Amino acid sequence: MARQATNELLRKAKKSKSDEFYTQLCDIESELQHYKSHFKDKVVFCNCDDPRVSNFFRYFANNFEELGLKKIITSCYREQSGDLFKESNEERGFFFEYTNTDEEKSQISSPEVAYFKGDGDFRSPESIELLKQADIVVTNPPFSLFREYVDQLVKFDKKFLIIGNVNAITYKEIFKLIAENKAWLGINLGRGVSGFIVPEHYELYGTEARIDEQGNRIVSPNNCLWLTNLDTSMRHEDIVLTKRYYGNESKYLKYDNYDGINIDRTKDIPLDYKGAMGVPITFLHKFNPDQFEIIKFRKGDDEKDLSINGKCPYFRILIKNKRI
Missing domain, CATH: 3.40.50 (Rossmann fold)
Structure with a gap:
């Protein structure tokens, strides 16, 4: 409050x-x-x-x-x-x-x-x-x-x-x-x-x-x-990744309107996923441009806010891991 x-x-x-x-x-x-x-x-x-x-x-x-x-x-x-x-x-x-x-x-x-x-x-x-x-x-x-x-x-x-x-x-x-x-x-x-x-x-x-x-x-x-x-x-220090996507797919929900998975916390970014990932805006504080690529902000393929089962998480940034 x-x-x-x-x-x-x-x-x-x-x-x-x-x-x-x-x-x-x-x-x-x-x-x-x-x-x-x-x-x-x-x-x-x-x-x-x-x-x-x-x-x-x-x-x-x-x-x-x-x-x-x-x-x-x-x-x-x-x-x-x-x-x-x-x-x-x-x-x-x-x-x-x-x-x-x-x-x-x-x-x-x-x-x-x-x-x-x-x-x-x-x-x-x-x-x-x-x-x-x-x-x-x-x-x-x-x-x-x-x-x-x-x-x-x-x-x-x-x-x-x-x-x-x-x-x-x-x-x-x-x-x-x-x-x-x-x-x-x-x-x-x-x-x-x-x-x-x-x-x-x-x-x-x-x-x-x-x-x-x-x-x-x-x-x-x-x-x-x-x-x-x-x-x-x-700024060029890697984010240490410890989680895995494969074997834990159910923990990473996919977007309705974009081919990518949702990440709620930066520390949950998987080290083995090469596709698009939607991360919270706080990710930018740890963003290393040598490690990740920024694809897009907030919108899906239909130019509407990214959604999961019809619900929109707070602003997401779509990124990809350059190292995979």
Whole structure:
């Protein structure tokens, strides 16, 4: 019930385009430790971030030399006061460029930002000009604009590591990227993303909601993921298969409208079946493109949802084992 309430909070945010969920430093550190080799001599762009309060900027500024960065650019939609959530009548967005000079180091806690002529929306011409300079984009974009945000990254051929809702996997645009091996899930998923900082007007739903030592209000929806096109060795680790299809056929029901068998849990994927298998979307967190091929999402030969004896299991991804 607690998770349902918090998920409802995210749905309300999406509907209202509020999107006021801000990433904790601990979650950024937990994920970014797996990608450090990608950042040497690179320009990082955090284009949904106020550098005065953003934990993404804080992480990259504090690790600038260790990562071997060339530059950090952060930009923010419209004016925000030192209170991250306080409304303001100022309509201009702003940005900050950091190259680790002594002067800039002294400004980490209070950077001198430059103002856009416009509102700083990630789709604005001014923001796009900054995007063109970037090698890697790392941020928590607006969930309500996730499709459009990713589409822009793909259009400009950018590397990225961003946070989204798990349901983003089911968007046809996002799933297409995953199926074509152009994007994949990061390391942390669900409870691996421990929670988001929210403003005062958000209710602290859920048993895991809390106020931390700094007074930040935290909610933990437990249904978020990292989406990226930065490779890691963990992505190429095989899923260990221990079950067998032959001799246990009755445990693997066949679909009414597709020549394939249904798998309810990733750990139940048989090691000896070479045909199509429908697996839950959580499979993507362990998906190794060297081991499996993604065939299709959700639909049977009749383009209706996959069904078993007239009933449709929750979204299934059709895959084949490349090793058989």
